[in-house]
Amino acid sequence: MNVRHIAADFRIVARSYFRNPLALFFSLIFPIILIGLFGLIFSSASSGPIALQVLNEDHNSPLSVQFLAELNQTHVVQVDVVNDASVTPATFATWLGQNDHSVGLVIPAGFAANLSANRSVNLTVYSNPQDAASAGQVYFAVTGVANGYNLEAAHGTVLIQVPPPQNVGSQVLTYIDFLIPGLIGFSILTSPMFSMVDVTSSYRKEGIFRQLSLTPLTRSEWLVSRILWYVLLTFVSAGIMIAAGIYLFSAHVGVTLGMLPFLVAGPFLFVSLGMFAGSVTKTPESAALIGNIITFPMMFLSGTFFPVSSFPPGLQAFAHVLPLYYVIDGLNQVMLFSNTGLAYTDLAVVLLSGVVIFALAVRFFKWRDE
Amino acid sequence: MASAIEVRGLVKRYGPLAAVAGIDFSVPTGAVFAFLGPNGAGKTTTTEILEGLRRRTDGTVRVLGLDPWEEGRPLHRRIGVIPQDFRFFEKITPKEAIEYYRTLFHTRADPGALLAEVELLDKIDARFDTLSGGQKQKLGLALALTNDPEICFLDEPTTGLDPHARRAIWAVIRKLKREGRTVFLTTHYLEEAELLADQVAIIHRGRIIAAGTPGEIIRAHGYPARLSVEGSAELAAYLGRELHVPVYAEGSRVEVELSDRRDALRILSAIEASGLPWQSFETRQDSLENVFVRLVGQMDEGALKSEAPG
Numbered sequence A: 001m002n003v004r005h006i007a008a009d010f011r012i013v014a015r016s017y018f019r020n021p022l023a024l025f026f027s028l029i030f031p032i033i034l035i036g037l038f039g040l041i042f043s044s045a046s047s048g049p050i051a052l053q054v055l056n057e058d059h060n061s062p063l064s065v066q067f068l069a070e071l072n073q074t075h076v077v078q079v080d081v082v083n084d085a086s087v088t089p090a091t092f093a094t095w096l097g098q099n100d101h102s103v104g105l106v107i108p109a110g111f112a113a114n115l116s117a118n119r120s121v122n123l124t125v126y127s128n129p130q131d132a133a134s135a136g137q138v139y140f141a142v143t144g145v146a147n148g149y150n151l152e153a154a155h156g157t158v159l160i161q162v163p164p165p166q167n168v169g170s171q172v173l174t175y176i177d178f179l180i181p182g183l184i185g186f187s188i189l190t191s192p193m194f195s196m197v198d199v200t201s202s203y204r205k206e207g208i209f210r211q212l213s214l215t216p217l218t219r220s221e222w223l224v225s226r227i228l229w230y231v232l233l234t235f236v237s238a239g240i241m242i243a244a245g246i247y248l249f250s251a252h253v254g255v256t257l258g259m260l261p262f263l264v265a266g267p268f269l270f271v272s273l274g275m276f277a278g279s280v281t282k283t284p285e286s287a288a289l290i291g292n293i294i295t296f297p298m299m300f301l302s303g304t305f306f307p308v309s310s311f312p313p314g315l316q317a318f319a320h321v322l323p324l325y326y327v328i329d330g331l332n333q334v335m336l337f338s339n340t341g342l343a344y345t346d347l348a349v350v351l352l353s354g355v356v357i358f359a360l361a362v363r364f365f366k367w368r369d370e
Numbered sequence B: 001m002a003s004a005i006e007v008r009g010l011v012k013r014y015g016p017l018a019a020v021a022g023i024d025f026s027v028p029t030g031a032v033f034a035f036l037g038p039n040g041a042g043k044t045t046t047t048e049i050l051e052g053l054r055r056r057t058d059g060t061v062r063v064l065g066l067d068p069w070e071e072g073r074p075l076h077r078r079i080g081v082i083p084q085d086f087r088f089f090e091k092i093t094p095k096e097a098i099e100y101y102r103t104l105f106h107t108r109a110d111p112g113a114l115l116a117e118v119e120l121l122d123k124i125d126a127r128f129d130t131l132s133g134g135q136k137q138k139l140g141l142a143l144a145l146t147n148d149p150e151i152c153f154l155d156e157p158t159t160g161l162d163p164h165a166r167r168a169i170w171a172v173i174r175k176l177k178r179e180g181r182t183v184f185l186t187t188h189y190l191e192e193a194e195l196l197a198d199q200v201a202i203i204h205r206g207r208i209i210a211a212g213t214p215g216e217i218i219r220a221h222g223y224p225a226r227l228s229v230e231g232s233a234e235l236a237a238y239l240g241r242e243l244h245v246p247v248y249a250e251g252s253r254v255e256v257e258l259s260d261r262r263d264a265l266r267i268l269s270a271i272e273a274s275g276l277p278w279q280s281f282e283t284r285q286d287s288l289e290n291v292f293v294r295l296v297g298q299m300d301e302g303a304l305k306s307e308a309p310g
Helices: A003-017 A021-042 A063-072 A092-098 A112-117 A129-152 A174-207 A210-213 A219-249 A255-281 A284-301 A311-321 A323-335 A338-362 B043-051 B071-077 B095-107 B109-115 B134-145 B163-179 B190-196 B214-221 B233-243 B261-274 B288-300
Strands: A051-054 A075-083 A103-107 A124-127 B003-014 B018-029 B032-036 B058-063 B080-083 B150-153 B183-188 B199-204 B207-212 B225-230 B245-251 B253-258 B279-284
Touching: A003 A103, A003 A129, A003 A219, A003 B043, A021 A174, A021 A219, A051 A063, A051 A129, A063 A075, A063 A103, A063 A112, A063 A129, A063 B058, A075 A112, A092 A124, A092 B163, A103 A338, A124 A129, A174 A219, A174 A255, A174 A284, A174 A323, A174 B080, A174 B207, A219 A255, A219 A338, A255 A284, A255 A323, A255 A338, A284 A311, A284 A323, A323 A338, A323 B253, A338 B080, B003 B043, B003 B245, B018 B043, B018 B058, B018 B183, B018 B207, B032 B190, B043 B150, B058 B253, B080 B134, B095 B109, B095 B134, B109 B134, B134 B150, B150 B288, B163 B183, B163 B190, B183 B190, B190 B288, B199 B214, B199 B288, B207 B214, B214 B288, B225 B261, B233 B245, B233 B253, B233 B261, B261 B279
Parallel strands: A051 A075, A051 A103, B032 B183, B032 B199, B080 B150, B150 B183
Antiparallel strands: A103 A124, B003 B018, B003 B058, B199 B207, B225 B253, B225 B279, B245 B253
């Protein structure tokens, strides 16, 4: 491995890239467009009242009905009382998930009786972490109405307690916060995959690899120079996406050093995978097909746009065999939850599969024919 | 003089098909060697085996004393290769390409000087995808010279080029020879081989069917030279009687075989002595192209099926 060879090849890659407007567009402008598009679609600022599923265990006592009516009057939520008798507080969370509801509220049994007796009660708010914007607003509305009751009560003691919504971390996260790690993962996957599959198969067809095989450049040097290039590109595009998310949509993602290993290991994995896919196929057309077969499921099923936890169990299991899942999960852990422990596991999976695929790529990637 | 290239019993099989069916030849150091053959004869396969780009099935091959497949890395530092239809990174300029090769080969080659040598200096900063076919081929040639090679392999370097570009490439090949480099050239332009080559081998269907200098091949396989004048059948009959050599009447021309140049005077005297009208004399030498076409044609008819290679 000769550093000067890698540097010389790196300059060739960089120059080719900067002179190709389309490649630059997809690496640098496209991420901003994605952030803007998804940010606008999913930012809740413009939406009307949020549908709030309410499980009223107090059997429609007058006080609970009045509480819900006041909740409706906030115009933040639209109360939707669950009439399905089979739903219990224990199964409510599952039921919400199965029926695609993102927020729910449980009014406990004895709500009216306890309030009348000046005993405190707990209202439980359920929310989908990925729809945290709604969760935040619902929580705000519920505590607001509850405070009214608390003030009315004698001595101003807190009677209705609303614990923070379940499943949400220390801060209220919005969809855009989840979108940023997802889209960083998206570009870690797509940028090297599409280009490496194409480059590997067309360079072989055009004889450029044969040309290079006649120089002292080795296959590993060639691959390392590509990996370095895509690591650089990933740093730039991740920076752009984070900046766009923060300035355009007030995202609160943590920019930590913990991201760096993923921004290196991710491109390492997918540059190798792209080259592998381009090497095992005979023509550029079949390479593109294989590339798409590998890329597209991963693009959507690894938690890029939608959380894997919202998938049906079978699809969740499938997501767990996709290497991109671990890149995105790791980025989520370090950027959103400051959970370095879980991120280590993710990083280990990414690195291990990267090493295996790198070795396979170098093994199957031939400069010259037999 | 030591051989730059030595090939003995070279065989390359693709499945049941033998693309190269046992060939022997050697190229002396400093010579221009032209490898001729119709498309699909085995030229490119042989060339790629010599360059270390393809593995041989059988036989021994030594290029600068090295086995091209097993010792490709040390060999590639000492040879220059211009493949057929040279392609390179589309957005890279000739100057950058040479700088790239210079770093890879650890040489001090000067891009300006190399590009001037191949007459491409005016395109030094043009991107590869804007170059014409001839200009691309010239860049391939310049790149092949970056490492100051002892042997240059040129696989059909002028195919598809306009006459001007072809002449520019020929000039470079002559210069390579003057610099003492060995040149291994494949071509299907016989004229090119005749003009440039010291040694020629003709390969057909994986076998060498003729080898030597162009003159040797023409003498061995060509028709004898003829002296030809415009004249009547009567003149032909007269000459046949007088000279005791084969005389042919073809259309309005009379042709006499010339086994020795010195016979020409004797023949011309006999023609003049006949008293019959004649004009516009010329001598006709079989060209390498005629020999090539005839040899390949005969072999395709099966006439030479059993002839030993060489």
